[in-house]
Amino acid sequence: MAKGSVPSAVINRLCLYHRCLEEIRGAEGGKDKLNYVSSSKIAAMTGINPAQIRKDLTYFGEFGKRGKGYPAVDLLRELEKILGLDRKWSVIIAGAGNLGKALVRYKGFSSRGFLIEGIFDQDPLKIGKKIGHIFIYDVKEMDKFIRAKDIDIGVLVVPAQSAQEVAEKMVEGGIKAILNFAPARIDLPAKIRIHNVDLSFEFEELTYYLSQ
Amino acid sequence: MAKGSVPSAVINRLCLYHRCLEEIRGAEGGKDKLNYVSSSKIAAMTGINPAQIRKDLTYFGEFGKRGKGYPAVDLLRELEKILGLDRKWSVIIAGAGNLGKALVRYKGFSSRGFLIEGIFDQDPLKIGKKIGHIFIYDVKEMDKFIRAKDIDIGVLVVPAQSAQEVAEKMVEGGIKAILNFAPARIDLPAKIRIHNVDLSFEFEELTYYLSQ
Numbered sequence: 048m049a050k051g052s053v054p055s056a057v058i059n060r061l062c063l064y065h066r067c068l069e070e071i072r073g074a075e076g077g078k079d080k081l082n083y084v085s086s087s088k089i090a091a092m093t094g095i096n097p098a099q100i101r102k103d104l105t106y107f108g109e110f111g112k113r114g115k116g117y118p119a120v121d122l123l124r125e126l127e128k129i130l131g132l133d134r135k136w137s138v139i140i141a142g143a144g145n146l147g148k149a150l151v152r153y154k155g156f157s158s159r160g161f162l163i164e165g166i167f168d169q170d171p172l173k174i175g176k177k178i179g180h181i182f183i184y185d186v187k188e189m190d191k192f193i194r195a196k197d198i199d200i201g202v203l204v205v206p207a208q209s210a211q212e213v214a215e216k217m218v219e220g221g222i223k224a225i226l227n228f229a230p231a232r233i234d235l236p237a238k239i240r241i242h243n244v245d246l247s248f249e250f251e252e253l254t255y256y257l258s259q
Numbered sequence: 260m261a262k263g264s265v266p267s268a269v270i271n272r273l274c275l276y277h278r279c280l281e282e283i284r285g286a287e288g289g290k291d292k293l294n295y296v297s298s299s300k301i302a303a304m305t306g307i308n309p310a311q312i313r314k315d316l317t318y319f320g321e322f323g324k325r326g327k328g329y330p331a332v333d334l335l336r337e338l339e340k341i342l343g344l345d346r347k348w349s350v351i352i353a354g355a356g357n358l359g360k361a362l363v364r365y366k367g368f369s370s371r372g373f374l375i376e377g378i379f380d381q382d383p384l385k386i387g388k389k390i391g392h393i394f395i396y397d398v399k400e401m402d403k404f405i406r407a408k409d410i411d412i413g414v415l416v417v418p419a420q421s422a423q424e425v426a427e428k429m430v431e432g433g434i435k436a437i438l439n440f441a442p443a444r445i446d447l448p449a450k451i452r453i454h455n456v457d458l459s460f461e462f463e464e465l466t467y468y469l470s471q
Contacts, residue, residue, distance in 0.1 A: 054306035054307075054308075055464065056305060056306035065463075066457075066460075093268060095268045129470075131466035131469055131470030132466060138462075145357050145364060146357075146358070148357040149357035149361050150458070155442055155459040156462075159459045161459060161462050200462065200466075200469070207366075224466075230366050240468045240469070242461060242464055246367060248274060249438055249456050250350075250371070250412065250438060251274045251344065252274065252454055253438060254342060254343035254436075255273075255341065255343055256452045258341075
């Protein structure tokens with residue numbers, strides 16, 4: 048796999064290349080054999096310059112053929128492997144509010160291998176109920192549940208003031224990665240990977256263009 | 260402002276630099292006068308290489324001083340101006356489901372100048388009600404509303420099968436930019452800026468690290 052540590056900006060770009068190849072596959076009507084794809088084609092689709100793309104991909108070995116580009120199917124599979132998208136991941140959600148509910152019902156997760164195994168809340172009126180097919184459990188049982196079901200990823204959609212406490216409970220259970228939607232910085236041991244989601248970020252690319 | 264057209268990857272990175280400077284300002288306790296910040300400091304925080312950062316910033320003029328870096332406050336203000344974050348933007352949300360509700364209540368929007376003016380739905384049981392302080396209106400009135408209130412940005416949180424139709428209604432009203440949470444590709448005139456949000460994307464950076 049990767050030689051040495053790879054900057055997170057590279058990983059972010061690999062996610063973009065992966066999407067881009069999926070799109071190419073989709074556009075070619077799901078044909079099993081894709082042709083070669085050049086770094087300039089990926090560049091045109093992602094806005095990232097071709098030299099950067101070639102450099103990013105060399106972290107993981109020699110994929111391409113000079114003058115021909117990359118074999119698209121192989122590159123797609125390789126990126127899936129690198130990014131851990133060739134397997135299933137088990138997920139729990141802490142917080143059964145509107146955003147928690149929306150995430151449980153979000154179609155894109157299960158189709159990409161992110162399987163939501165349970166929702167946790169502290170509200171007695173919610174505990175024992177279901178959202179879709181997924182049960183809402185007492186947050187007090189969360190660490191036990193994580194251990195028993197070997198959960199990979201915890202999603203935090205609790206209010207800012209309880210984010211730290213709930214995140215620590217996840218870590219107690221043995222979770223290694225947290226996706227944090229709560230508008231709060233959480234402070235955890237360095238070995239735990241945290242990804243903070245800020246939805247207002249999504250607007251900012253639009254406002255640039257509206258300002259021109 | 261920018262000389263010529265700027266690739267969208269650059270704009271994405273400018274958003275990251277902006278966040279990074281905000282964080283530095285926060286860490287320095289809101290002091291009005293910040294010191295100089297070097298491209299290598301921004302690099303360490305974002306994982307983007309310093310040469311790329313310097314190159315991105317030259318699209319917009321000569322900010323930095325050789326050997327000193329960038330005056331942090333000026334750079335922050337300049338990025339706000341470039342990204343259109345120094346003003347308020349009016350927003351409507353189409354779709355009063357769980358995700359629509361969650362977005363209305365999301366604290367991060369108004370504090371960043373994104374003001375939600377109305378929610379639109381087709382469900383007679385929802386129309387006339389409120390989410391927080393915001394009214395739910397009939398989607399049939401959406402284009403009139405957009406025109407009357409001069410709305411800047413439309414947020415699509417409708418089911419995939421109605422995304423195209425609702426997006427077209429937004430454009431009829433005069434909207435120039437759409438943030439699309441619906442899991443559907445929408446096809447609009449090229450002058451309309453569309454940003455597709457895929458929440459499963461947020462997981463993918465985590466799975467890379469979990470796979471190592």
